[in-house]
Amino acid sequence: MWSESSEARSEAQNQNGHVDNLLSSTDDVKDGLTEVKEKQSVENRRGCVQMALNKKKQGRGSVRQSLQLTEEPRGSGPFFFFGGANGAEIVSAYCERRGWKRTYNKHREDFKLKWCESKSPCTYLSFREGEQLVYQIPNNKVLTTKIGLLSSLREYERVSCKVNHGRALRKLKMKEFIPTTFRLDVKGEREAFFAQQEGANNHSTQMWICKPTGLNQGRGIFLLKSMEDVAALKLKLQHMDDLRTNTKTLHRRPQAYIVQHYIQRPLLLRGKKFDVRSYLLIACTSPYMVFFRHGYVRLTCDHYDSTSNNLSAHLTNQYMQKKNPLYRHMKEETVWSMESFNAYVNDQCQVTKDLPRDWVLGTFTRCMQQMMTQCFLAVKNKLDRRLGFFDLIGCDFMVDEDFKVWLLEMNCNPALHVNCEVLKEAIPRTVAETLDLTLEIFNKCRLKQRILPLACQREFVLLYNGLLGSDSNDNKVSKKSQRTRPRPSVSNMRRTPHVWPALQVEPS
Numbered sequence: 001m002w003s004e005s006s007e008a009r010s011e012a013q014n015q016n017g018h019v020d021n022l023l024s025s026t027d028d029v030k031d032g033l034t035e036v037k038e039k040q041s042v043e044n045r046r047g048c049v050q051m052a053l054n055k056k057k058q059g060r061g062s063v064r065q066s067l068q069l070t071e072e073p074r075g076s077g078p079f080f081f082f083g084g085a086n087g088a089e090i091v092s093a094y095c096e097r098r099g100w101k102r103t104y105n106k107h108r109e110d111f112k113l114k115w116c117e118s119k120s121p122c123t124y125l126s127f128r129e130g131e132q133l134v135y136q137i138p139n140n141k142v143l144t145t146k147i148g149l150l151s152s153l154r155e156y157e158r159v160s161c162k163v164n165h166g167r168a169l170r171k172l173k174m175k176e177f178i179p180t181t182f183r184l185d186v187k188g189e190r191e192a193f194f195a196q197q198e199g200a201n202n203h204s205t206q207m208w209i210c211k212p213t214g215l216n217q218g219r220g221i222f223l224l225k226s227m228e229d230v231a232a233l234k235l236k237l238q239h240m241d242d243l244r245t246n247t248k249t250l251h252r253r254p255q256a257y258i259v260q261h262y263i264q265r266p267l268l269l270r271g272k273k274f275d276v277r278s279y280l281l282i283a284c285t286s287p288y289m290v291f292f293r294h295g296y297v298r299l300t301c302d303h304y305d306s307t308s309n310n311l312s313a314h315l316t317n318q319y320m321q322k323k324n325p326l327y328r329h330m331k332e333e334t335v336w337s338m339e340s341f342n343a344y345v346n347d348q349c350q351v352t353k354d355l356p357r358d359w360v361l362g363t364f365t366r367c368m369q370q371m372m373t374q375c376f377l378a379v380k381n382k383l384d385r386r387l388g389f390f391d392l393i394g395c396d397f398m399v400d401e402d403f404k405v406w407l408l409e410m411n412c413n414p415a416l417h418v419n420c421e422v423l424k425e426a427i428p429r430t431v432a433e434t435l436d437l438t439l440e441i442f443n444k445c446r447l448k449q450r451i452l453p454l455a456c457q458r459e460f461v462l463l464y465n466g467l468l469g470s471d472s473n474d475n476k477v478s479k480k481s482q483r484t485r486p487r488p489s490v491s492n493m494r495r496t497p498h499v500w501p502a503l504q505v506e507p508s
Contacts, residue, residue, distance in 0.1 A: 072108070073101035079110055084117030087416030090431045091115050117413045129386045130446055133438065136412060137285060137389045142379045144393060144412035146258050147213040149375065150181055156378035177371050177407050179263060184210075184237060185256035193259060197230045207262035207306065209314075212255045216411055218311065218320040220255065223262065225307075233259075262314075263406060264306050267399040269336070269344060271303040275316045275408060276341070280372050280393040281434055281460060284441045285385040288466030289451065290376055291437065292369050293459055295394070296426050297336040301326040318415065335422040353403060367405040368397055373463050375410065380464075387445055390438045392430075433458055 073079060080095045081103050082088050092102055095113065103111060109126040115135040116123050124138055142148045153174050160171055182193040200206075210233065212220035224230050266273050277295040282288070298316040301324040305313055312324045321327050321334050336344075342360035349355055356362060372395055394414025398406045416431060418424045436456035444451050451467060 072103055072105055075101075077101060077110060078112035079103045079108070080113040080115070081106060081108065081111050082115050083123075086117045086413060087115075087427075087431060090416060090418075090428050091435070094432055094435055127386075127388065129388055131388070133388050133390065133442060135390060135392075137282065137391045138384045140383065140391055140393070140412050142382045143375060144410050145213050146211055146409055147183060147185070147256055149410055150178075150183065150258065152378040152382065153178065153375065156374075172370065172374055177367075177405065179406055179408075180261040182259050183256070184259055185213075190237065194230065194234050197227065200227075207264055208259050209262045210257055210259045212257055215255070218315045218317055220257075221311065221315065223311075223314065224259065263398055263400055265401045266304070267401050267403065268304055269297070269299055269341070272299045272301075273304040273314070273316060274299040274336075274398075276338075276368075276397045276399075277414070278368050278372070278395045278397065279414070279430060279434075280376065280395050280410070280463075281437065282376075282383075282389075282391045282393070283434070283438045284387070284445065284466075285383060285389045286387045286445075287451075288380060288385075288464055289437075289441050289462070290373075290464035290466075291460035292372060292463050293430060293433070293461070294338045294365070295430070296338065296422050297341045299334050299336065300324075301330055301334060318417070318419070332420050332422075335420050337422050337426070349403075355403065359403070364399070364405060368395070369461070369463060371397075371405070371407045375407070376464060388442065390434075390442075392434050429459070433460055 078098075078100045079102070080092075080100045082091055083106055095102065100112065106116075106122055107126075109128075111132060113133045113135075114123060114127075119136055119138065123134065123136075127134055142152050157171075157174055183189045184193070208224040208230075210222050210224060224233060268274075274297050276297050279293040279295055281291040281293065283291060298318065298321075300313055300316055301321055302308070302310070302313045308314070312320045318334070321331075327334070338360065342358055345355065345360050346357060350357060350359065391412070392414065394411040396408040396411070398408055400406065416427050418427050433456065437454060437460060440454055440456050441451055443449075452465070
């Protein structure tokens with residue numbers, strides 16, 4: 001009995017020992033499992049991120065694949081190619097109404113029209129001059145990037161000041177329509193800007209706006225409101241310079257910036273900041289045929305406050321306004337027609353500011369046209385000139401509280417979205433007449449027919465006629481071309497008033 005119980009106790013002790021050892025090993029296992037779980041958690045998170053990226057890529061791939069699987073049209077055409085999404089439905093609908101067939105292979109060479117929102121070598125590689133139309137002039141960056149336009153205007157002004165223009169209308173000085181601007185990618189200008197700021201009193205420091213030269217939709221823009229902001233920018237640029245100097249490996253060239261005087265006292269519409277989008281159409285480059293068209297007014301959702309840190313209170317483009325929580329409820333209020341703008345100024349400002357009646361459709365329009373003409377003249381000898389290239393450029397203007405007009409920038413591939421009623425009216429008509437004019441001029445050039453008058457000219461106004469002979473008068477609009485211009489309707493007269501005399505600017 002004793003021996004059995006002793007053996008049982010011994011066995012129990014052994015079992016307890018096994019249990020203790022097992023528990024000890026279990027704790028180790030738990031620790032190990034915890035460590036493994038943590039690692040797995042990290043890996044799972046990484047996996048989720050990777051899966052999301054893969055899905056995004058697959059989504060893009062599926063779109064590409066669906067386009068590739070779309071049966072390519074055959075036959076004699078005509079064919080058109082559209083690359084991207086901006087304005088795709090509008091352009092496609094226009095072409096299909098004419099009986100054209102859409103192709104999805106960007107490498108096809110039998111197209112009549114190629115409209116791409118971004119430029120790439122393949123867009124122009126197979127281009128046949130005089131046989132095909134291609135949207136966007138290849139080197140339009142001399143006009144449509146901030147540094148490109150600034151450099152072109154500076155060079156044009158430097159050369160023009162040495163020429164005697166006789167009785168022709170004088171050219172505008174840059175300081176009359178471009179806010180004071182410094183290039184931060186040029187050492188001398190960068191140092192001049194910071195030296196100017198260091199010599200200023202902190203309380204009298206002007207606001208500046210810093211913009212990347214090649215981006216749009218407000219991306220990369222920030223404000224310099226104080227000496228602290230200026231000092232921070234200076235340190236950042238020095239750090240970037242040191243990094244490039246000390247790094248042996250090659251890096252992509254950083255985005256170049258400009259810094260521009262911020263217009264702190266803009267004219268407000270019902271307390272809100274705004275700018276005006278108008279259009280410059282280069283319908284043909286050989287010969288040049290250049291047009292102006294009214295666009296629309298873009299307003300902010302919030303009332304203007306120069307001290308606000310919210311960029312959507314300072315930048316009026318739709319991309320920025322869509323980020324505002326109020327946009328969904330008031331998007332119709334963020335875009336006005338030019339007629340509404342004109343009526344508002346007549347009612348609210350004409351008497352108090354001693355303005356002429358219809359200032360918007362008269363004086364303001366002439367200012368925009370003169371500025372756009374001067375910008376074009378600054379680049380007309382730089383652009384790639386081949387029959388078939390054309391461009392629609394969005395030009396943004398601001399009016400300050402003294403009713404002085406400023407050109408902010410020119411944009412290639414302007415937004416062609418129709419997300420509100422005013423845009424549904426303006427954008428399709430702009431695109432349709434753009435293509436009508438471009439095709440009519442193109443076909444007349446091919447057939448060696450007389451270009452003017454233009455049967456399809458409606459709301460676009462001719463700014464520059466490259467057919468008018470010698471350099472001494474080739475940018476004047478002749479009386480003959482005035483007579484051949486289509487007679488506008490009553491409503492159209494309010495939209496595009498007769499302004500030819502103000503545009504007689506001699507070339508350099």
